[in-house]
Amino acid sequence: NAGVxxxxxxxxxxxxxxxxxxxxxxxxxxxMSWYRQDPGMGLRLxxxxxxxxxxxxxxVPNGYNVSRSTTEDFPLRLLSAAPSQTSVYFCAxxxxxxxxxxxxxxxxxxxxxxxx
Amino acid sequence: GNSVTQMEGPxxxxxxxxxxxxxxxTATGYPSLFWYVQYPGEGLQLLLKATKADDKGSNKGxxxxxxxxxxxxxxxxxxxxxxxxxxxFCALHYGGATNKLIFGTGTLLAxxx
Numbered sequence: 589n590a591g592v593x594x595x596x597x598x599x600x601x602x603x604x605x606x607x608x609x610x611x612x613x614x615x616x617x618x619x620m621s622w623y624r625q626d627p628g629m630g631l632r633l634x635x636x637x638x639x640x641x642x643x644x645x646x647x648v649p650n651g652y653n654v655s656r657s658t659t660e661d662f663p664l665r666l667l668s669a670a671p672s673q674t675s676v677y678f679c680a681x682x683x684x685x686x687x688x689x690x691x692x693x694x695x696x697x698x699x700x701x702x703x704x
Numbered sequence: 705g706n707s708v709t710q711m712e713g714p715x716x717x718x719x720x721x722x723x724x725x726x727x728x729x730t731a732t733g734y735p736s737l738f739w740y741v742q743y744p745g746e747g748l749q750l751l752l753k754a755t756k757a758d759d760k761g762s763n764k765g766x767x768x769x770x771x772x773x774x775x776x777x778x779x780x781x782x783x784x785x786x787x788x789x790x791x792x793f794c795a796l797h798y799g800g801a802t803n804k805l806i807f808g809t810g811t812l813l814a815x816x817x
Contacts, residue, residue, distance in 0.1 A: 592747075621805075630708075630793065630807040631748075646804075678747055691736050691755070691797045693805060695747035 590614050592696035594679050600702045601669040609664040609699050611679030618684035620662040621646070621693070622654065624675040631678065637662055639684075669703045676700050706731045710794045710808035717784055717815050725779040725811045727768075727794035735796040737761075737770050737777040738805070742791040751779075751792070789815045 595610045613620065621636040633646030637656040651673060653665040662681075666673060679696040711726040729737065736755045740748040752761030754770035754777065761768050766781045777794060794808040 628809055630809040631805075632807075633804060636804070680748075692738075692750050692753065693748075695740075695749070697747045 592679055592681055592694050594696035594699050596699060597697070598700045600704065601666075602704050603670060605669050606665070606667050607669065609666075609677055609701075611662045611664065611696060612660050613681040613694070614660065615681060615683075615694065616659060617681035617694070618659070620656065620679065620681045622652070622662070622664045623678045623680065624648065625678060625698075626675050634664065671703045674701060674703045706735070706796065706798055706806050708794050708796055708806050708808040710811055712809070713812035715811060715813045717813070719786055719815055719817055720783045723779070723781040723784045723788075723813070725792055725813070727777045727779065727808060729775050729777065729794075729796050731796055731798055733798065735798045737768070738795040738797065739766070739768055739777070739779050740793040740795060742793065742810070744790070748793060784813070784815045786815045786817055789813055
């Protein structure tokens, strides 16, 4: 059972480049989220999904796009990278509302992104 | 709005010392409360949780009690080990069907031998 996986582990981009951060979970969780972690600011929610085909914005969505075509995958796209997007990105998933342990989130190992 | 405030770090302790990391929250209704731990180079892992007032969450020697009267969820451990060195995040969950956790800024704990 792999849990939540993320790729790549580390990426360097130039300003203006685009890329996709991959996230997959094999626990059949309904809910998935993307967070960014910055020093002194904790984790901030970027986008989330409550099921396949359904996504919504979190606290800091600007500059990021997401889609959820399957239950397993929830990629995060940076359309035109900016230095302000230098951060560590975490994907997380949890079971659906009403499921046992439904409020406990499971996190991936993170992707470190550096935008020059 | 809903928010979590936790004590700033770093917290530096000697092995076997007593640990307290303070966490207070602001929320409407009755949120669930969590402590997550992040070991160096890893993602966050759930440490413990409490879903209603007066519940005590516990795991790996850590404890926290959901105190609605003081809106607090302080993390404690009686005797820390070097292996407990990590960043600890307090978080609250609200919103029912939405997948929204609000995190504190994290507290770095460094335990010295």
